[in-house]
Amino acid sequence: MRIGIDLGGTSIKGGIVDEDGNIILEKSLKTVKGKDENGDRICNGIIKIIRELIEEKNISINQVNLIGIGVPGNVDYKNGIVGRCVNLHWENVHLGNILEKEFGVKVLIDNDANVAAGAEYLFGSTKKANSTLLVTLGTGVGGGAVLNGKIYRGINGAAMEIGHTIVGENFYNCSCGNNGCLETFTSATAIIKYAIKLIEEGRKTIITDIVNGNLNDIDAKIVFNAARKDDVVALEVLDRFVKYLAIGINNAISILDVDSIVIGGGVSAGCDLFMDKLINEINRIKLFKDIPFCTIRKANLGNSAGIIGAAMLDRI
Ligand SMILES: [Zn+2]
Known part of the structure; x- marks a missing residue:
């Protein structure tokens, strides 16, 4: 099982996704606008959503193969760092490290349009x-x-x-x-x-x-x-x-x-x-x-x- 997080300017959406690309449980959380330079507030929101998803689905975090996150900004994909993200008022937030420490699961982060393009390619309009x-x-x-x-x-x-x-x-x-x-x-x-x-x-x-x-x-x-x-x-x-x-x-x-x-x-x-x-x-x-x-x-x-x-x- 996998967890996907869609980080927007006004909300955090998260879902448990199976290997065939079906969302089997989804949750969302409104984010509060305002400064969050080190990302603490929104990171805590992401952690909360992930915890709620695994609790409600009654699974262990060990059953999660990957936590992936789409972010509306510039991302250093290899190092899991969100560079500049105007909507979230973020600069260089080490989101990958923070979440890997919290959950002990592999975390990958990418720009939200890249993520959506990948989904369309794997399961949607540009398949094959x-x-x-x-x-x-x-x-x-x-x-x-x-x-x-x-x-x-x-x-x-x-x-x-x-x-x-x-x-x-x-x-x-x-x-x-x-x-x-x-x-x-x-x-x-x-x-x-x-x-x-x-x-x-x-x-x-x-x-x-x-x-x-x-x-x-x-x-x-x-x-x-x-x-x-x-x-x-x-x-x-x-x-x-x-x-x-x-x-x-x-x-x-x-x-x-x-x-x-x-x-x-x-x-x-x-x-x-x-x-x-x-x-x-x-x-x-x-x-x-x-x-x-x-x-x-x-x-x-x-x-x-x-x-x-x-x-x-x-x-x-
Ligand atoms: Zn421009």
């Missing part, structure tokens, strides 16, 4: 593909590649940060300090910000009515639903999103030439709305017009990918 790229569109934008059956991590664990590839000039800066990152055009945050920008410029849209004028209540789902109703402003937001997502993915194709790309994260719920447009736009801008590029589709493990992939880190 030779080389795959997962692009996660959520609050931010992440990427994970599995090449020849192994997660490609780079030498600093910083590979496939597709969200921070620069694809244009934007009206606001990225959280990383640069301007024009893919994340600022294609994340849920980006969709919301651009919709609000158009509304504040005086554009009329049903989005304003849906949120009763409270622009802070706008989310990506509301914008996409307005686009489904042919709202002109929502369609403009959608087209801009597609334009830049196509640039980002086309760049990745030019560099990696993978045989399968999947889109995950909360924004992928709108795949039915934007997938055809996205594929048309990539076809328009791609380099080798006569070569068909890889398949692009929606990832299919959803929120479970984080727990499953973490639990399987020794296999990818």
Whole structure:
């Protein structure tokens, strides 16, 4: 048996996972926002969840082969150290050591998009593909590649940060300090910000009515639903999103030439709305017009990918 932990900005989710990638018990814990530089508060939360899982399943920690953790930040995979993790306010937390001392079980840690890409490769939408790229569109934008059956991590664990590839000039800066990152055009945050920008410029849209004028209540789902109703402003937001997502993915194709790309994260719920447009736009801008590029589709493990992939880190 294995334990997978999905560490998010607002919650810790943990699960016991069997060898076939099924989550057989799952628990979650809300995390408190605020400074946690040495990681004590969140580490204690992870320890609590692991203890609860083994207690509730009535198993011994000796029956657990691996504890795997997906973290929203830069990870030194070999040494189990979380480098910079803006959402958690972490710098160089030796999470692997802390948990191995606590439980006496092997612990592996990786970036959350890598972990999700691994889960999709082992059990989900990119199963049996030779080389795959997962692009996660959520609050931010992440990427994970599995090449020849192994997660490609780079030498600093910083590979496939597709969200921070620069694809244009934007009206606001990225959280990383640069301007024009893919994340600022294609994340849920980006969709919301651009919709609000158009509304504040005086554009009329049903989005304003849906949120009763409270622009802070706008989310990506509301914008996409307005686009489904042919709202002109929502369609403009959608087209801009597609334009830049196509640039980002086309760049990745030019560099990696993978045989399968999947889109995950909360924004992928709108795949039915934007997938055809996205594929048309990539076809328009791609380099080798006569070569068909890889398949692009929606990832299919959803929120479970984080727990499953973490639990399987020794296999990818
Ligand atoms: Zn950035």
